[in-house]
Amino acid sequence: MTQLFKVHGSQNEFFILDQTELTRPMSNNELVTFTKKITDKKTGLLGGADGVLVVDTPTRPEDLAKMRVINKDGSEASMCGNGLRTVARYVYEKYHKDNFFVDTMNANLQVQKRDNFTEKVPAFAVEISPVSFDPHNVGFDKLGRQRIIDDYLPEIYPSLRFTSVAVPNPHLISFVDKETIEGTALGEIGQRLNDTNPYFYNGVNVNFAQIIEKNKIFVRTFERGVGYTNACGTGMSATSLALCLTHPDVAKFEEELTVYNPGGLVKTIVHWQDNHYHIDLIGNATFTHELELSEDDLHHQNFDNISVQETGEQAAYEEFVASLPHFNNLTVY
Numbered sequence: 001m002t003q004l005f006k007v008h009g010s011q012n013e014f015f016i017l018d019q020t021e022l023t024r025p026m027s028n029n030e031l032v033t034f035t036k037k038i039t040d041k042k043t044g045l046l047g048g049a050d051g052v053l054v055v056d057t058p059t060r061p062e063d064l065a066k067m068r069v070i071n072k073d074g075s076e077a078s079m080c081g082n083g084l085r086t087v088a089r090y091v092y093e094k095y096h097k098d099n100f101f102v103d104t105m106n107a108n109l110q111v112q113k114r115d116n117f118t119e120k121v122p123a124f125a126v127e128i129s130p131v132s133f134d135p136h137n138v139g140f141d142k143l144g145r146q147r148i149i150d151d152y153l154p155e156i157y158p159s160l161r162f163t164s165v166a167v168p169n170p171h172l173i174s175f176v177d178k179e180t181i182e183g184t185a186l187g188e189i190g191q192r193l194n195d196t197n198p199y200f201y202n203g204v205n206v207n208f209a210q211i212i213e214k215n216k217i218f219v220r221t222f223e224r225g226v227g228y229t230n231a232c233g234t235g236m237s238a239t240s241l242a243l244c245l246t247h248p249d250v251a252k253f254e255e256e257l258t259v260y261n262p263g264g265l266v267k268t269i270v271h272w273q274d275n276h277y278h279i280d281l282i283g284n285a286t287f288t289h290e291l292e293l294s295e296d297d298l299h300h301q302n303f304d305n306i307s308v309q310e311t312g313e314q315a316a317y318e319e320f321v322a323s324l325p326h327f328n329n330l331t332v333y
């Protein structure tokens with residue numbers, strides 16, 4: 001039998017599939033079909049998800065695992081911050097190690113077990129890197145700009161200022177007020193830049209951030225390959241970096257920031273070391289369901305005979321979220 005796990009980080013939801021446990025690993029085509037089917041909100045399993053996290057054999061023998069990220073639409077992303085925390089937990093429970101490296105598409109990233117947020121809300125820290133402002137790495141080189149840091153982009157949305165950075169997946173960030181974060185601009189920009197467009201030709205994750213007070217922000221994200229999600233780990237990390245660069249009165253390098261989102265909160269610390277930026281992303285790694293199906297059914301994407309067991313962790317997570325302050329009228333998706 002094959003196990004799957006329904007998991008989330010700040011209610012950014014995924015299924016984890018460990019390919020290393022299969023006698024016949026899924027092909028790339030199978031992974032795409034499987035992801036589209038299992039994550040569908042209406043016809044997928046358990047209300048669907050935002051993507052599938054594939055645990056694979058690492059390239060470097062010293063890494064314990066490799067994580068691949070398949071977005072809901074079947075596209076593959078280089079990184080997923082919320083997802084990496086849940087994969088870190090999976091690997092921690094499998095190998096009983098609490099500080100190790102996980103291979104991803106572009107980098108080997110350090111992950112660590114941290115103290116639980118509350119009882120039954122386990123937390124992990126993951127490294128977000130490499131960081132680049134290079135137009136080619138973010139995918140905006142046709143915009144004719146060398147960098148986008150707190151700049152107006154009239155082609156995209158004339159009244160807002162943007163920062164754009166790859167961590168290493170691409171992000172576009174704007175600091176906005178409460179009305180704008182609750183409004184429709186984020187969805188409009190996100191849809192446009194993730195459809196065929198001349199500006200961000202690989203698509204881009206779009207983040208709007210509301211500054212609450214010193215060291216505290218709220219971030220809402222429209223994700224490439226998904227749409228609105230409850231949270232985006234790389235998005236909150238990229239936004240924390242943008243905040244340190246553009247609002248030094250609000251946030252500083254090496255200081256812990258609290259980043260609220262529609263699905264909960266994370267902590268971030270932005271570092272500038274040896275001429276490189278990197279970010280620590282600390283947040284929950286919640287396992288809501290354990291699922292079991294035969295390997296044949298997995299290959300045929302037949303979920304009719306799947307067995308599903310709730311872990312009981314979601315109730316604890318919801319209690320944790322209920323204790324958090326509210327800054328706007330956004331609710332969980």
Ligand SMILES: N[C@@H](CCC[C@H](N)C(=O)O)C(=O)O
Pocket residue numbers: 012069071076077078079080081082083169170205223224225226229231232233234235
């Ligand atoms: N939700 C993720 C990011 C997933 C990938 C993203 N949609 C992309 O295509 O870059 C996170 O928590 O970082």
